[in-house]
Amino acid sequence: MSMIRSAAVLLMLGAVPALAADPVLYEAEGDFADIAGAVEDAIINAGLVIDSTSHVGAMLNRTKADVGGEKDIYTQADxxxxxxAVVSRKVMxxxxxxxxxxxxxIFVYELADAPGKITVGxxxxxxxxxxxxxxxxxGIVGNALD
Structure with a gap:
């Protein structure tokens, strides 16, 4: 094996991704739409623009039969x-x-088997x-859940 190839293999072996940390979770009781709306409002009130809202729950419910899904996971999940710009510039x-x-x-979901219990994380x-x-x-999550 050439010296360059050996070095490349060693670099790749050393490039094992770190295990992701557990997410930070907050529990709330109530209506999903109200809590998700409060999170959305808190982001906007912090002077930030929401680039996208992914309706993960709706997508999973819509595609469940097509992909062989066997159970409902969420009633709703976004x-x-x-x-x-300020924080990103600083850290970058x-x-x-x-x-x-x-x-x-920030994700918000309600599990299908736990209606009324909303998780924000x-x-x-x-x-x-x-x-x-x-x-x-x-700070955003705290403002949303106050």
Whole structure:
């Protein structure tokens, strides 16, 4: 094996991805639409623009039979994706690889077997050494659930 190929193989072997940290979860009781709307409002009230809202629950329900799904997972589930120019610039100036954390996301779901119990969550950005992002996200969620 050539020296270059050997070095490439060693680099690839050393590039094992780190295990993701558990997400940060918050529980709320109530109506899914009200809580998801409160999260959406809190993002907007923080001066941020929602890039997209992924209706994951609707997609899974719509495609269940087509993909051989056997059970309902969520009654409803959405993911809000957004970014902050201020926070993103700060973390990406520190390390350009922090681009992988953008856009930020907050998910909201209601499990099919637990109606009325709403979970709001996000990645653990603090575990990714992004305390600025964690502070932004926890502030948004806190405002939504107050």
């Amino acid at each position: 993911v809000f994706s957004f970014c902050s 100036e520190r390390d350009p690889l922090n681009i992988q954390s953008c856009p930020y996301g 996000h990645r653990d950005y603090a575990a990714e050494d992004l305390p600025e992002v964690q502070e932004l996200i926890t």
